[in-house]
Amino acid sequence: AQRVTQPEKLLSVFKGAPVELKCNYSYSGSPELFWYVQYSRQRLQLLLRHISRESIKGFTADLNKGETSFHLKKPFAQEEDSAMYYCALQTGANNLFFGTGTRLTVIP
Protein backbone atom coordinates (compact mmCIF):
# COMPACT_ATOMS: atom_id res chain seq x y z
CA ALA A 1 0.00 0.00 0.00
CA GLN A 2 1.10 3.54 -0.63
CA ARG A 3 1.87 6.00 2.14
CA VAL A 4 3.15 9.55 2.39
CA THR A 5 4.63 10.78 5.66
CA GLN A 6 5.28 14.38 6.61
CA PRO A 7 6.74 14.19 10.10
CA GLU A 8 6.41 17.88 10.96
CA LYS A 9 2.96 19.37 11.43
CA LEU A 10 4.42 22.79 12.21
CA LEU A 11 7.68 24.40 11.13
CA SER A 12 8.85 27.91 11.94
CA VAL A 13 11.90 29.58 10.48
CA PHE A 14 13.20 33.12 10.40
CA LYS A 15 13.13 35.15 7.22
CA GLY A 16 16.31 34.54 5.25
CA ALA A 17 16.99 31.20 6.91
CA PRO A 18 17.05 27.93 4.95
CA VAL A 19 13.96 25.78 5.11
CA GLU A 20 13.45 22.07 4.54
CA LEU A 21 10.07 20.36 4.64
CA LYS A 22 10.42 16.61 4.95
CA CYS A 23 8.49 14.02 3.00
CA ASN A 24 8.95 10.26 2.96
CA TYR A 25 6.93 7.83 0.91
CA SER A 26 6.21 4.16 0.58
CA TYR A 27 5.13 2.75 -2.78
CA SER A 28 5.85 -0.49 -4.60
CA GLY A 29 5.69 1.04 -8.07
CA SER A 30 7.62 3.81 -9.78
CA PRO A 31 6.78 6.94 -7.79
CA GLU A 32 5.71 10.31 -9.08
CA LEU A 33 5.96 12.89 -6.34
CA PHE A 34 4.49 16.36 -6.03
CA TRP A 35 4.44 19.26 -3.62
CA TYR A 36 1.17 21.18 -3.29
CA VAL A 37 0.80 24.45 -1.39
CA GLN A 38 -2.18 26.23 0.11
CA TYR A 39 -1.74 29.90 0.99
CA SER A 40 -4.11 31.55 3.44
CA ARG A 41 -7.62 31.81 2.00
CA GLN A 42 -6.53 30.35 -1.34
CA ARG A 43 -7.16 27.01 -2.96
CA LEU A 44 -4.74 24.11 -3.05
CA GLN A 45 -2.32 24.44 -5.95
CA LEU A 46 0.62 22.58 -7.44
CA LEU A 47 4.02 23.91 -6.41
CA LEU A 48 6.30 21.48 -8.19
CA ARG A 49 6.65 17.90 -9.40
CA HIS A 50 9.77 15.77 -9.36
CA ILE A 51 9.76 14.86 -13.03
CA SER A 52 10.04 18.51 -14.03
CA ARG A 53 13.20 18.98 -11.97
CA GLU A 54 12.44 22.68 -11.80
CA SER A 55 12.70 25.41 -9.21
CA ILE A 56 9.49 27.23 -8.39
CA LYS A 57 9.52 30.34 -6.19
CA GLY A 58 13.03 29.31 -5.14
CA PHE A 59 11.90 25.88 -3.96
CA THR A 60 13.46 22.65 -5.16
CA ALA A 61 12.84 19.02 -4.33
CA ASP A 62 14.92 16.00 -5.23
CA LEU A 63 13.55 12.50 -5.35
CA ASN A 64 15.82 10.13 -3.43
CA LYS A 65 14.66 6.62 -4.21
CA GLY A 66 17.22 5.07 -1.87
CA GLU A 67 15.87 6.97 1.11
CA THR A 68 12.33 7.13 -0.34
CA SER A 69 12.29 10.85 0.32
CA PHE A 70 11.19 13.97 -1.52
CA HIS A 71 12.13 16.83 0.75
CA LEU A 72 11.27 20.41 -0.23
CA LYS A 73 14.03 22.97 0.20
CA LYS A 74 14.59 26.67 -0.13
CA PRO A 75 17.87 28.39 0.76
CA PHE A 76 16.36 31.68 1.96
CA ALA A 77 12.81 31.71 3.31
CA GLN A 78 10.54 34.67 2.62
CA GLU A 79 7.48 35.81 4.57
CA GLU A 80 5.26 35.02 1.59
CA ASP A 81 6.31 31.37 1.83
CA SER A 82 4.15 30.98 4.94
CA ALA A 83 1.54 28.41 3.96
CA MET A 84 0.41 24.82 4.29
CA TYR A 85 2.52 22.40 2.26
CA TYR A 86 1.41 18.93 1.21
CA CYS A 87 3.55 16.20 -0.29
CA ALA A 88 1.65 13.91 -2.65
CA LEU A 89 2.32 10.60 -4.37
CA GLN A 90 0.70 9.74 -7.69
CA THR A 91 -0.06 6.11 -8.39
CA GLY A 92 -0.41 4.40 -11.73
CA ALA A 93 -4.11 5.19 -11.76
CA ASN A 94 -3.27 8.91 -11.71
CA ASN A 95 -4.61 9.21 -8.19
CA LEU A 96 -2.92 11.40 -5.61
CA PHE A 97 -2.19 10.30 -2.05
CA PHE A 98 -1.45 13.23 0.22
CA GLY A 99 0.54 13.52 3.40
CA THR A 100 -0.92 15.24 6.43
CA GLY A 101 0.78 18.52 5.58
CA THR A 102 3.27 20.87 7.22
CA ARG A 103 2.34 24.40 8.18
CA LEU A 104 5.32 26.65 7.50
CA THR A 105 5.56 29.97 9.28
CA VAL A 106 8.28 32.40 8.28
CA ILE A 107 9.04 34.81 11.10
CA PRO A 108 9.93 38.34 10.00
Added chain:
Amino acid sequence: EAGVAQSPRYKIIEKRQSVAFWCNPISGHATLYWYQQILGQGPKLLIQFQNNGVVDDSQLPKDRFSAERLKGVDSTLKIQPAKLEDSAVYLCASKTSGSPGTQYFGPGTRLLVL
Protein backbone atom coordinates in the same frame (compact mmCIF):
# COMPACT_ATOMS: atom_id res chain seq x y z
CA GLU B 1 -9.05 30.35 -17.75
CA ALA B 2 -11.82 29.96 -15.20
CA GLY B 3 -10.99 27.67 -12.32
CA VAL B 4 -12.88 24.79 -10.78
CA ALA B 5 -16.11 26.03 -9.24
CA GLN B 6 -17.83 24.49 -6.24
CA SER B 7 -21.00 25.25 -4.34
CA PRO B 8 -22.08 25.76 -1.71
CA ARG B 9 -18.99 27.05 0.07
CA TYR B 10 -20.35 26.22 3.51
CA LYS B 11 -23.04 23.90 4.78
CA ILE B 12 -24.28 23.09 8.25
CA ILE B 13 -26.65 20.18 8.73
CA GLU B 14 -27.78 17.87 11.48
CA LYS B 15 -26.80 14.24 11.56
CA ARG B 16 -29.01 11.93 9.54
CA GLN B 17 -29.86 14.73 7.11
CA SER B 18 -28.88 14.69 3.45
CA VAL B 19 -26.56 17.07 1.66
CA ALA B 20 -25.33 17.55 -1.90
CA PHE B 21 -22.31 19.32 -3.29
CA TRP B 22 -21.82 20.56 -6.83
CA CYS B 23 -18.66 20.89 -8.91
CA ASN B 24 -18.02 22.49 -12.29
CA PRO B 25 -14.58 21.54 -13.62
CA ILE B 26 -12.35 23.53 -15.91
CA SER B 27 -13.68 23.42 -19.45
CA GLY B 28 -12.24 20.53 -21.40
CA HIS B 29 -10.95 18.63 -18.40
CA ALA B 30 -12.00 15.02 -18.80
CA THR B 31 -10.92 13.83 -15.37
CA LEU B 32 -12.70 14.90 -12.21
CA TYR B 33 -11.92 14.02 -8.60
CA TRP B 34 -13.70 14.38 -5.28
CA TYR B 35 -11.60 14.51 -2.12
CA GLN B 36 -12.49 14.60 1.56
CA GLN B 37 -10.21 16.62 3.82
CA ILE B 38 -10.78 16.17 7.53
CA LEU B 39 -9.30 18.79 9.82
CA GLY B 40 -5.59 18.18 10.38
CA GLN B 41 -5.29 15.69 7.55
CA GLY B 42 -4.41 15.78 3.88
CA PRO B 43 -7.03 15.38 1.17
CA LYS B 44 -8.23 11.81 0.70
CA LEU B 45 -9.55 10.67 -2.67
CA LEU B 46 -13.18 9.61 -2.67
CA ILE B 47 -13.87 9.08 -6.35
CA GLN B 48 -12.34 9.67 -9.78
CA PHE B 49 -14.31 10.16 -12.99
CA GLN B 50 -13.04 9.97 -16.54
CA ASN B 51 -15.66 11.78 -18.60
CA ASN B 52 -18.91 10.32 -17.22
CA GLY B 53 -17.44 6.99 -16.13
CA VAL B 54 -16.11 6.02 -12.71
CA VAL B 55 -12.42 5.11 -12.72
CA ASP B 56 -11.88 4.60 -9.00
CA ASP B 57 -14.39 4.71 -6.17
CA SER B 58 -12.64 2.28 -3.84
CA GLN B 59 -12.44 4.86 -1.02
CA LEU B 60 -16.05 6.03 -1.32
CA PRO B 61 -18.29 4.90 1.58
CA LYS B 62 -21.00 3.66 -0.72
CA ASP B 63 -23.53 3.01 2.01
CA ARG B 64 -23.99 6.75 2.42
CA PHE B 65 -22.00 8.55 -0.28
CA SER B 66 -22.85 8.72 -3.96
CA ALA B 67 -21.51 10.74 -6.86
CA GLU B 68 -22.42 11.23 -10.46
CA ARG B 69 -21.21 13.01 -13.56
CA LEU B 70 -24.01 12.30 -15.97
CA LYS B 71 -22.95 14.42 -18.94
CA GLY B 72 -19.23 14.26 -18.36
CA VAL B 73 -19.02 17.85 -17.17
CA ASP B 74 -20.56 18.89 -13.83
CA SER B 75 -20.58 16.50 -10.93
CA THR B 76 -22.52 16.14 -7.71
CA LEU B 77 -21.52 14.40 -4.50
CA LYS B 78 -24.25 13.38 -2.07
CA ILE B 79 -24.21 12.18 1.50
CA GLN B 80 -27.33 10.45 2.80
CA PRO B 81 -27.62 10.20 5.75
CA ALA B 82 -24.80 12.33 7.16
CA LYS B 83 -22.83 11.35 10.25
CA LEU B 84 -20.83 13.53 12.61
CA GLU B 85 -17.57 12.15 11.19
CA ASP B 86 -18.47 13.47 7.75
CA SER B 87 -17.60 16.97 8.92
CA ALA B 88 -14.82 17.97 6.55
CA VAL B 89 -13.92 20.05 3.52
CA TYR B 90 -14.95 18.43 0.27
CA LEU B 91 -12.65 19.31 -2.58
CA CYS B 92 -13.25 18.90 -6.27
CA ALA B 93 -10.36 18.80 -8.73
CA SER B 94 -10.09 18.40 -12.48
CA LYS B 95 -7.31 17.44 -14.84
CA THR B 96 -6.75 17.12 -18.55
CA SER B 97 -6.74 13.56 -19.84
CA GLY B 98 -3.09 13.56 -20.84
CA SER B 99 -0.23 12.45 -18.62
CA PRO B 100 1.18 13.61 -16.35
CA GLY B 101 -1.25 16.50 -16.19
CA THR B 102 -1.93 18.78 -13.26
CA GLN B 103 -4.87 18.58 -10.90
CA TYR B 104 -6.56 21.94 -10.38
CA PHE B 105 -8.53 22.26 -7.18
CA GLY B 106 -11.70 24.12 -6.39
CA PRO B 107 -12.17 26.22 -3.24
CA GLY B 108 -13.92 23.39 -1.44
CA THR B 109 -17.18 23.02 0.46
CA ARG B 110 -16.87 23.09 4.24
CA LEU B 111 -19.43 20.75 5.81
CA LEU B 112 -20.30 20.75 9.49
CA VAL B 113 -22.54 17.97 10.76
CA LEU B 114 -24.10 18.66 14.17
